[in-house]
Amino acid sequence: MKQLLFCAAAICMLASCKVDYEKTPSGLSYKIFPGNGNGPKLKAGQFIKMNITYFIHLSDNKDTVLNTTYGKMPGYSAVDTSARTRYTIMEVLPKCNVGDSVECLISIDTLKNRGEIQDYNKTFSRGGFIHCNAKILQVFNSQPDVMADYQNAVKAETQKETADLEAYTAKKGIKTQATKNGVLVDVENAGDPNNMADSGKQVTIMYKGYLETTGVVFDTNMDSSKGHNKPIDVVLGEHRVIPGWEEGLKVFGKGGKGTMFIPAMLAYGPQGSPPVITPYANLVFDVQITDVKVAPAQPKMNPGQLTPAQMQQIQKQMQQQKHAKDSSAAKD
Secondary structure (H helix, E strand, O other), rough: HHHHHHHHHHHHHHHHHHOOOOOOOOOOOEEEEEOOOOOEOOOOOOOEEEEEEEEEOOOOEEEEEEEEOOOOOEEEEEEOHHHOOOOOOOHHHHOOOOEEEEEEEEEEEHHOOOOOOOOOOOOOOOOOOEEEEEEEEEOOHHHHHHEEEHHHHHHHHHHHHHHHHHHHHHHHHOOOOOOOOOOOOEEEEOOOOOOOOOOOEEEEEEEEEEEEOOEEEEEOOOOOOOOOOOEEEEEOOOOOOOOOHHHHHOOOOOOOEEEEEEHHHHOOOOOOOOOOEOOOOOEEEEEEEEEEEOOOOOOOOOOOOOHHHHHHHHHHHHHHHHHHHHHHHHHH
16 A cells, blocks of 8 residues: 555656656657666666556546556566567666666557557547656566566465455455465355366356456356356366466366455456456456366377467467567558
């Protein structure tokens, strides 16, 4: 909470101050506020940990925070000097030292011209700017070092979210049991103990998912309100669903029924799933396990043949590369 209050105060202060901005080659307005002067200079190929906030200062003198890591898990990024960082805060990072703070002004008109937003609206208005403020906390020289720190940060954030869910369920008088990594499960009916959901099993599920904070239902097949009402099959261990499902469903057997309270880091994490599931949203799922059986055998593949998941990943990478190339060509 103190971090969030500090973040809000910093936003108000920066929004009210007149800042003498510089510009990157792509035209991004930025200002670097030096830290204590002892931090090392950032270099391409390194990895950084930082706190970052994106907000919009609206005409009614109210600030709308789009996303922030303050009070949450820090952001991690590679220091990149390639063309794909054009018109982002990443373009400024090689100019910074550890301990520095950065403010950037991202033109909404420029984002629209670059095709990165579809159209203007009440938030992303013509002539407006997205403010980006960042504080560089730490630098890492190797991927193993940054991954170790990242995993510790994920663990700490998940524990905090689980504690929030424990307080939420306790307040409502809901008794739960916790899985290894922090999913809380309210078991109404455990189901068949001789036919439990487990890795390698195909689990047939009816579900309703909603946000812990607001109760807004974002998806369900228990009725037709979301356009589908048939049970879904999930093969546990294939990791085609969020980690919270992989863990929470294993509490139940065939015929089981209950509610899973899933920390954000075991759901959609810092990215969320716009527009309904916001970043760092804890989720709640009512579930009914209608069947559990051994998963059907996967078709044999020829040596060297790619799996559908691998093909999907390659296609995604190709689309990202094409987008970066098209954006670079359009800018040039």
